[in-house]
Amino acid sequence: MSNSAGTTGALPDLKSMLARLIAQPSISSASPKWDHSNEAVIRTLADWLEPMGFDVEILDVPGAPGKYNLVATLGQGPGGLVLSGHTDTVPFDDQRWQSDPFTLTERDGRWYGLGTCDMKGFFPLAIEAAREVVGVQLRQPLIILATADEESSMNGARALAEAGRPKARYAVIGEPTGLRPVRMHKGIMMERLRFDGQSGHSSNPSLGRNALEGMHEALTELLALREQWQAKYQNPNFEVQVPTLNLGCIHGGDNPNRICADCELHFDLRPLPGMDMDTLRQAILDRIRPVAERRSLSLLFEPLFDGVPPFETSADAELVRACEKLTGHTAHAVAFATEAPWLQKLGLETLVMGPGSIDQAHQPDEYLELSQLDPTVRILRGLIKQFCL
Numbered sequence: 011m012s013n014s015a016g017t018t019g020a021l022p023d024l025k026s027m028l029a030r031l032i033a034q035p036s037i038s039s040a041s042p043k044w045d046h047s048n049e050a051v052i053r054t055l056a057d058w059l060e061p062m063g064f065d066v067e068i069l070d071v072p073g074a075p076g077k078y079n080l081v082a083t084l085g086q087g088p089g090g091l092v093l094s095g096h097t098d099t100v101p102f103d104d105q106r107w108q109s110d111p112f113t114l115t116e117r118d119g120r121w122y123g124l125g126t127c128d129m130k131g132f133f134p135l136a137i138e139a140a141r142e143v144v145g146v147q148l149r150q151p152l153i154i155l156a157t158a159d160e161e162s163s164m165n166g167a168r169a170l171a172e173a174g175r176p177k178a179r180y181a182v183i184g185e186p187t188g189l190r191p192v193r194m195h196k197g198i199m200m201e202r203l204r205f206d207g208q209s210g211h212s213s214n215p216s217l218g219r220n221a222l223e224g225m226h227e228a229l230t231e232l233l234a235l236r237e238q239w240q241a242k243y244q245n246p247n248f249e250v251q252v253p254t255l256n257l258g259c260i261h262g263g264d265n266p267n268r269i270c271a272d273c274e275l276h277f278d279l280r281p282l283p284g285m286d287m288d289t290l291r292q293a294i295l296d297r298i299r300p301v302a303e304r305r306s307l308s309l310l311f312e313p314l315f316d317g318v319p320p321f322e323t324s325a326d327a328e329l330v331r332a333c334e335k336l337t338g339h340t341a342h343a344v345a346f347a348t349e350a351p352w353l354q355k356l357g358l359e360t361l362v363m364g365p366g367s368i369d370q371a372h373q374p375d376e377y378l379e380l381s382q383l384d385p386t387v388r389i390l391r392g393l394i395k396q397f398c399l
């Protein structure tokens with residue numbers, strides 16, 4: 011791997027940079043036992059970017075102590091290009107790793123370590139690409155964005171969208187796509203539906219209100235809605251071309267000879283681009299509420315998490331065209347969700363494209379192929395040239 015010393019000779023080489031990021035645990039998780047601060051990773055990036063001439067801002071994520079976003083800006087102007095990545099990783103299964111997940115280990119032409127491909131590896135490569143324009147007068151700014159909690163709540167991206175930061179024209183999120191441009195993904199919703207009735211002796215149904223029977227009706231309604239949505243919405247860009255609704259788990263009641271007093275269902279919905287999450291929730295509620303009313307059950311319907319909206323950037327967008335040209339691949343759709351909807355909400359033309367494969371993400375022995383390094387830097391430099399110089 012070539013490493014031009016350039017004007018920022020003080021920077022470590024690519025491998026040392028990534029080794030340092032990998033050595034700093036920054037797991038994000040809904041489970042407090044796993045959850046870490048991402049401060050060390052953010053400070054490390056700031057330490058590298060500041061001497062390069064970037065104007066570095068570290069922003070708190072409201073309501074998430076110890077979590078930060080970083081916005082580093084080189085140059086000035088209203089437009090500009092954002093290279094964005096998340097600083098956190100998922101938890102890991104120690105027993106199943108062949109080497110220490112926090113020690114960057116090279117073998118078989120790969121760098122192993124937790125976060126190598128998803129997606130700490132993107133930062134040293136973006137920095138390497140940026141080195142070329144250090145000291146150069148940019149027409150539009152180059153912004154390196156590092157976010158918190160992408161793997162858990164997406165609260166870092168949410169906070170940025172609320173704060174209206176960063177301002178720019180284009181954004182590339184360096185999630186592992188094998189350097190193929192991605193311009194759409196489905197959304198993710200996880201919902202809780204609960205009926206509470208009243209228990210009573212099973213010999214006389216009038217003694218209680220059966221939550222499980224209510225749920226039986228609700229399930230029928232949900233499956234009918236799914237059929238409607240799948241008939242109405244199809245997108246041939248996706249491997250699964252229709253929106254999905256998965257009944258994930260159900261719990262209710264306690265004994266065969268008691269009227270079931272409570273029943274709770276958790277389900278997952280994956281809307282296609284063009285489907286609005288609030289509208290979907292309302293449609294569900296409109297079907298479920300009459301069931302609850304008819305059976306005098308109390309109803310709780312709420313999201314298990316805030317959800318990720320579906321994302322789509324138009325096939326003829328300038329950034330899509332530019333990335334297709336630089337990579338030689340047509341932009342496509344993926345099955346995983348990203349922070350793209352929030353960057354898009356900020357008015358940025360957004361695309362997902364980065365080194366490494368999603369097949370290695372969230373896996374023991376996560377790695378980044380060394381063969382991805384040079385092409386990544388080349389592509390990012392091409393984008394910087396087109397959108398900043």
Ligand SMILES: [Zn+2]
Pocket residue numbers: 096128129160185186
């Ligand atoms: Zn990721």
